[in-house]
């Protein structure tokens with residue numbers, strides 16, 4: 169064998185896997201054709217969060233009068249926003265490239281394809297290993313909507329490089345990427361129309377958590393159509409037009425540009441998985457809780473298994489696969505699905521950990537739920553951030569928190585309080601008895617906890 173472990177793909181999941189395996193004493197090769205850095209750094213989490221900072225500041229400045237301030241001549245300079253993003257991303261990417269090029273690994277900058285369950289072909293040579301970890305991420309999915317390909321459209325990759333601000337934009341889709349970038353453009357002055365198939369945006373979560381975001385987007389001037397059926401896209405020299413069904417009627421919307429944010433698919437292109445005997449699952453490469461594929465010595469982590477397309481989970485899965493690949497004689501480590509978390513960086517943000525009400529109903533899990541609105545909470549009133557609410561789900565007998573959800577200010581930060589409690593299998597009583605500084609946003613979580621604790625006592 170040339171290596172103990174070959175990691176295919178050097179993004180966040182792949183790097184975490186390689187780092188863990190090498191730290192356990194394994195000879196590790198990483199294969200990646202580049203550009204090196206991974207989706208999160210180059211075209212995902214970090215560039216989007218960098219540009220959202222500009223539109224969030226713009227939105228606050230537009231509200232200056234509410235806080236007794238004056239701000240005049242507000243204007244976004246998209247080119248300068250993208251330049252700032254590029255500077256930061258270069259720094260983040262250089263750091264990751266340095267980690268990949270560290271001599272503790274062999275880095276091979278090319279595409280890998282399996283030729284057998286124990287060999288890959290890369291740069292014209294065959295390399296063998298005891299274990300493989302596939303971490304090739306995801307690619308933008310081509311959704312077959314009549315006329316879409318011919319009319320031309322922007323992807324999230326394009327939108328992050330655009331320096332000429334369009335006057336108007338149609339956004340297809342309402343997942344996290346669609347909604348974050350739609351709000352960015354609306355806030356910097358583009359007239360955005362968002363068209364979504366599901367009855368509410370962010371369809372992966374409970375409806376009550378998505379509605380406050382919809383309200384905010386509409387207040388900011390965005391046009392939103394939910395519950396639609398896309399029919400056709402067309403284009404002339406000046407604009408793109410989308411025809412769709414909405415509430416039993418046919419509608420058309422035109423705009424200068426069209427952003428297709430309908431989703432991504434696992435990237436298994438060219439891997440020749442059949443030669444390795446690796447089978448696809450429901451969402452991507454099929455894996456069990458220890459990240460093993462249908463071939464016990466081949467693992468798949470991150471977006472390529474399609475389980476949860478978020479980066480901290482790609483990293484966690486990479487660490488688990490890296491450890492399992494190097495400790496074959498020990499009990500395999502597994503992902504703790506209880507703590508699956510998501511954050512959508514809209515304003516208000518939407519953050520969740522654990523089970524939603526939708527999940528509980530689907531899996532027939534008994535639960536108690538209680539919510540509390542931000543517009544009745546002192547600190548949020550001080551901040552002028554009153555959209556949304558918090559919601560807790562607990563076991564009806566023990567009071568253990570099984571789900572925590574926040575739509576509101578700093579939800580992406582506040583959720584970590586719930587993740588920490590759930591990590592230690594804490595109850596609503598634990599949350600209630602923990603000291604909370606006043607006045608803080610965090611205090612709001614104690615109100616639904618109190619309601620649930622009383623319900624459990626009264627049962």
Ligand SMILES: Cc1cc2nc3c(=O)[nH]c(=O)nc-3n(C[C@H](O)[C@H](O)[C@H](O)COP(=O)(O)OP(=O)(O)OC[C@H]3O[C@@H](n4cnc5c(N)ncnc54)[C@H](O)[C@@H]3O)c2cc1C
Nearest residue numbers: 177179180181206207208212213280305470471477478479
């Ligand atoms: C616009 C956008 C915003 C996002 N924002 C967030 C966010 O805020 N928070 C969050 O948690 N997640 C976010 N995500 C998702 C997150 O970026 C991904 O879940 C995560 O980066 C996936 O990591 P990965 O290691 O699975 O794949 P990647 O980082 O994509 O790494 C895959 C690597 O495999 C390499 N590769 C591909 N094919 C081959 C081959 N045949 N041989 C060898 N190597 C190959 C590629 O070059 C690449 O380097 C966002 C995604 C997008 C698109």
